[in-house]
Amino acid sequence: MTFANKRVFITGGSSGIGRAIACQLAREGAHVCVVARGQAAIDETVAQLESLAASPTQQLFGLSLDVGVPKDIAAVAKAATERLGGLDLLINNAGITHPASFMDTPDEVFDSIMRVNFFGTVHVTRALLPALIESRGQIGIVSSLAGVIGIYGYTAYGASKFALRGFAESLRHDLMQYGIDVTVAFPPDTDTPQLQQENRIKPAETHALAGKVKPLRAEFVASETLNGLRRRSVYVKPGFGTKLVMFLAQRFPGLSRWFLDADLRRFQRKQRAALAAGQANSEAKD
Numbered sequence: 001m002t003f004a005n006k007r008v009f010i011t012g013g014s015s016g017i018g019r020a021i022a023c024q025l026a027r028e029g030a031h032v033c034v035v036a037r038g039q040a041a042i043d044e045t046v047a048q049l050e051s052l053a054a055s056p057t058q059q060l061f062g063l064s065l066d067v068g069v070p071k072d073i074a075a076v077a078k079a080a081t082e083r084l085g086g087l088d089l090l091i092n093n094a095g096i097t098h099p100a101s102f103m104d105t106p107d108e109v110f111d112s113i114m115r116v117n118f119f120g121t122v123h124v125t126r127a128l129l130p131a132l133i134e135s136r137g138q139i140g141i142v143s144s145l146a147g148v149i150g151i152y153g154y155t156a157y158g159a160s161k162f163a164l165r166g167f168a169e170s171l172r173h174d175l176m177q178y179g180i181d182v183t184v185a186f187p188p189d190t191d192t193p194q195l196q197q198e199n200r201i202k203p204a205e206t207h208a209l210a211g212k213v214k215p216l217r218a219e220f221v222a223s224e225t226l227n228g229l230r231r232r233s234v235y236v237k238p239g240f241g242t243k244l245v246m247f248l249a250q251r252f253p254g255l256s257r258w259f260l261d262a263d264l265r266r267f268q269r270k271q272r273a274a275l276a277a278g279q280a281n282s283e284a285k286d
């Protein structure tokens with residue numbers, strides 16, 4: 001199956017994984033509407049999509065929207081579906097993160113992450129559902145490996161991504177009657193502006209746990225996600241490492257926690273030893 005002539009709406013389509021998905025769809029001949037907050041990145045993305053288009057008749061455009069502001073969603077959904085002439089595929093990809101220990105994660109961070117990652121997906125899906133019912137379309141949702149296993153530093157982000165998984169699975173069941181399939185992707189660390197920004201503020205523990213793994217390329221995650229959508233798979237697990245982690249987490253949850261806990265304890269022991277050595281040195285100097 002190709003996405004040629006399919007009408008697609010992608011949230012967070014102006015950067016990283018969303019932009020890579022939009023580029024692959026433009027190459028295949030799809031009509032694509034990318035949605036994000038920043039107009040400059042939208043314009044740049046649309047220019048890139050036009051340069052990759054398979055045909056000059058493709059509709060390739062962007063609309064500015066904060067998916068965390070419910071009152072603005074209906075008008076953008078209407079404008080997009082009118083210009084696309086309907087909708088075959090919605091990809092809920094927009095997301096934000098703010099890794100920190102729970103004690104350093106204020107309520108406002110929980111609020112904004114849930115508002116964008118989780119409620120943004122719920123509200124955009126609701127607004128576009130009538131168009132998807134009409135076309136017996138498809139929905140893709142980008143969760144995260146942090147939506148499968150609990151990791152230090154991701155109490156807010158992980159909660160939003162676990163919530164997306166629960167939403168996706170129930171929604172799939174709910175929409176079966178309309179012939180709409182729901183696919184949820186669980187990317188691991190992927191080299192995007194979000195990961196670069198996140199790496200600047202990650203707690204040392206989160207770095208120590210995730211730092212050993214080489215991030216995937218956004219283009220690879222995009223093609224795995226599109227292939228999952230093509231096959232109408234329920235889960236997309238990009239890369240061998242993700243498949244292995246998900247297999248272990250689902251079949252042997254106790255064992256996976258044991259490995260993660262052992263890694264964290266080892267790191268925290270080293271940190272305490274380094275702190276004690278530093279204190280001993282400064283006392284010796286005094």
Ligand SMILES: NC(=O)c1ccc[n+]([C@@H]2O[C@H](COP(=O)([O-])OP(=O)(O)OC[C@H]3O[C@@H](n4cnc5c(N)ncnc54)[C@H](OP(=O)(O)O)[C@@H]3O)[C@@H](O)[C@H]2O)c1
Nearest residue numbers: 012014015016017036037038066067095144189190192194
């Ligand atoms: N990179 C990773 O390691 C990784 C791993 C697993 C899962 N993910 C998930 O993959 C998705 C894409 O992440 P990415 O790494 O590609 O991030 P990215 O490069 O930062 O791109 C995020 C996109 O979402 C848009 N966005 C953010 N907040 C928005 C809002 N309130 N309303 C509308 N659009 C919004 C951004 O544009 P504006 O800022 O202009 O709005 C941008 O287009 C996210 O859901 C992320 O959680 C990423």
